[in-house]
Amino acid sequence: MTRTGTNFAVPAPAAQAVEVCLFDTVDGPETARIALPARDPRGIWHGHVRGLRDGQLYGLRVHGPYAPAEGHRHNPHKLLVDPWAREVVGAVRLDDATFGFPRGAAAADLGFDARDSAPVVPRGVVRRPAKPPPPGPDTPWADTILYEAHVRGLTMRHPAIAPQDRGTFRAIGHPAILSHLTDLGITALELLPVFAFSDERHLPDLGLSNYWGYNPYAFLAPDPRYGTPDDFRAMVAALHGAGIEVILDVVYNHTSESDELGQTLSLRGLGNRTFYRTRDGGRRYANDSGCGNTLRLEDPLCLRLVMDSLRHWVTEMGVDGFRFDLAVTPARHHGRFDATGPFLAALAQDPVLSRVKLIAEPWDIGQDGHHTGRFPAPWVEWNDRFRDSVRAFFAGRGRPGDLASALAGSSDLFAPGGRPPQASVNFITAHDGFTLRDLVSYDRKHNEANGEDNRDGTNHNLSWSGGVEGETDTAAIGADRDARRTGLMTALMAALGVPMILAGDEIGHTQGGNNNAYSQDNDITWLDWERADWTFRDVVRDLIAWRKATPAVRRTAFFTGAPDPDTGRPDVTWLDASGQPRRTGEDWARDLDALGVAFGAAPDAAPLMFRAPRR
Template sequence: MIKSSNGSESNLMVLFMSICFPAPYSLGAQLYGSGCRFTLYAPDQDCVHLLLWHQGHQPQRLAMREYKRGYWTKEVADVVAGQDYSFEISHNGQTWCVADPYAQAVTGPLSYQPPYTPSQSTLLARCQVVDHAPFDWQGVSSPQRPMCDTVIFETHVKGLTQQHPDVEPAEKGRYLGLISPAMLAFYQQHHINCLQLLPITACLPEPHLLSQQKTNYWGYNPYVWMAPDPRYAEKDAVNELKTAIRELHRHDIEVILDVVFNHTAEGGDGGPILHFKAIDQAMYLQDNQQLRNYTGCGNTLDLRHPAALKLVLDTLRMWATHYHVDGFRFDLAATVGRDGEAFHPHSAFFHAIAQDPILSTVKLIAEPWDIGPNGYQLGQFPANWAECNDKIRDTTRSVWRGDPGKLQDFATRLMGSRDFFSASHWPDHLPINYVTYHDGFTLQDMVSYAKRHNHANGENNRDGHGDNRSANYGIEGPTDDPTIMAVREQQKRNMIASILFSLGTPHILTADLISHSQQGNNNAYCQDNPTSWLNWQTKDHAWSNWFATMIARRNAIVPRFIDALSGTQRHLNQIAWRHSNGDPIQDHQWPNLQTFSCQITLGAHHSNAGQSTLIAINSSDTAQALRLPSDHQWRIVCDTATDETTVTAPEAFQCLAAKSFLVCIDSDWL
């Protein structure tokens, strides 16, 4: 504590000093009253220089001092937001420029010509000082929507609007395109309340892609985690992204970021020297001095390492506080929970998130696997996490394709996959239910291709999922055959209804709203072209309207049943499983079933006590007569046998069409 002239402790002076001079352990570029403090954690270095770049001039080269073991710092007067900088270090006898891992903006080109060299690093590694204070949020706050009321729409910033005819040219494929009038109208029409953006942090293409003049379109090769990718901005990525999020919030739409903390763009031993390999290789898991590769990308970040853990937590807090994002989807999230080779749901990372006053309040979604030992961890994440549920994806595809013996498992998936996600932890620990994701077939391709067609990726069609559980229904690819087209449309309705009306949080590929096709490419990660850019000219209005109506009905129906089946009240409701003739299903009958109905009735504890919903499935190729319970006045709100959306009253024996999914409610409470 600083002493005043009379010997008393001066809290005022301490406060003044903390405002004017950032703490030395605040890494990155920290502006203060008259300049900027640059701090880099680089314990592997004996000497670090700060480079300040000025257009058309040689950089100003300033020696940094080691404030404490591994912490290098330099205060520079008169530096303001917008200043370009990088760090100069030595590695294996060569001088390199490296990026600041804490940089909040980058200005260097996010590309290079392999092999990466020290001379190229002087351009690539350039970062920029950022001041977040001037941005005006205009009093707009986050919707803070419960997870059970959320429908997630997975979206690529560029692909969404690059070909949209009604988006201004300057906004196509950019952050501001997300909030163009055409897109805001689209969100409203389809009841979109949450966008999950594929990675938007600065990334680099892998060397093999650069050698083929391709790019990592999806963005899953992270370079600088705190910097928004400038390729999606017209001028200023920081402020344009903030503007997009503010206006999405103004329209009651949340934003979730897909984040990648399992590896970095430095790749394996032969990859480029970007930062960590030179400043602190201990951030990587080691095995006889070889980088461990639990991701398939060449290296694995070690969150047992204090510097790595701090960087990830600081990054998440930065996005939550400075950009007001509503949550994060963690790519290959089993990696962030590893303690060496073993995954632990009580790892330091999970505990740090749980006790953090900011991060514990946002949406947390895990992709619950990686390719390391025991990498499949579905259902094993902490109770405050949701998880991507591949079980419902695979089972839904199998059931509607006609694979035998899948209906019992399908019933489990419809009821929230409680074999993996105990309802005692609902609504906090919910499955994220999906049938399509960015990595795989689009919905249109699921019903149009029996095999993947990935030749354009340059890997001889060896990449991408092999087990797609898809079908073409007679012809591989597009067709004008009306019979095949009708079957495909019904199968699309079946799969989407299965996701929307199952218990959990639906995840929808935005491309599926307009039936976008990738021509059978189920791994279009390097296709920054019309293969991935949504084709708005082919939008089917009948399909789009049906989809939008079903989303609205899901939002009115499913959350109240999730609520009733959550926590201690989950056993107080009635669930009845029946054959189509109304008889109860016996356990031994499940393996051979092709049809069933499930009726859920809310118990007396619930505010809507006595209300029921009924879901009926016919996976066979012939129609069945469905006997509806006579103690309710039923209304059909979804019948995938048709694209009609009118709410109708069924007959006592309702025709359950072949390959169809039916949803009824017992009153007019939509």
């Protein structure tokens, strides 16, 4: 933006013309259409629109070949959301006009639809660059306690928050939420996706909507349901003022445009083959994400979109790091995971992004999609082996050796690459799966509310109900469940690495056994603060305080068994049920329902003893 107007630059390499369309209101008619006059050799169309000021609503129309069999899907009748827009207003509607082809016909995606989609898609908003909030506390990884939460889930039922603010960025910055987080001892809030997103096309017919947000269409704009960019910056400022970092869960593996039968909302109409990995001559899409399409980060223009987005959220919005959904997908190069490929290399050399917290979900559903332990420093990774080993032990189906490996930071995964224990983000529960309370209350998933006949969601839960499926008033079962919740949380806080807590686990939140609540924007996922388990909250708070006061579990080097120079004792000693050291294979083969651990650097502390349930 300049003193005289606004500059536009739109990448559309195969286009024949690009137009900026202006609107006065979010649901009003188009008031002007301005063709961008120039195209550079890279295929970026650009121009200066005089008189255009901050707050102007706009969209894009792109003229070019419509040849779906060859991968070209330009259609000027479809208003496109600028994927670089700093703000959007309105919402995507599942209307037939948003599809580039007439729906329902044979080989539908090869046809051409000339209906105008402008009435049913969001508008971008012209915004000048903004001053970021004050910087965060820059907490070292060794001292970090992550708390994974959803903007709406955390705040929709909190009685201290005004009804009009619930479910928004304003609610996250409310003193009641800040007080809860700081009292608990949280150092970093990891928010589920907040980029502007839309529903998967099968959900409206089921009376459901996308709740988690893993379906973006604009990469620099917060979803308007949660608030404005100013609201977001105010939230970040409030969290930073409380000593809490802000981590965003980001989706750069796919977009909401889905497969060849999906809507035309943005990138598909700008340059389908530029922004997506295609196959079958260009008509269909690679689908390593499992969501219909895959972004093509090998292309410099697509990579630039992702890098511009990341830098925007750091330099203008003030965030402290990112958790990358299905991080293997953007890290693929010509279809295969490549630790030196374009995406990871671009991040490594970037002077801004290489200094923020980078968390990988180190898998996707594509070929050879599991790569825990293989991301380069300074990345850290969700450690699914930790999750499974700890869950199995406290479900009465695990082994002490696997639990010991998890508590020791999974050194076999991370040490070979010269990475410290903090490369492992340890978690027992996350948004995807059972909550902690459900983990000890259900043997099976109960996803009927999702409308897919309970077929969705994993069957590999490593859970145990204790003998009664679901809620029970039986005192003995309740006491056993409480003991196992405490044991699970103790293991999380005692392990080398970086612990992550799922929001609500500390107050006993249940989803009624739903382990795939992506479409449940309701009481299933919203935390019930008025019926919170404050007793267990105190347990979790005390465990976090213990971790912060215990250097032995925050060490930045893996255990070796060597004597600690200050105490003369081994840095760690593994114990059997009677408290005797486990030294031989025979020692590890007995007492399979118990594991003790003593830290040599804390000689006065009592050993921790973990006990599995007897099934």
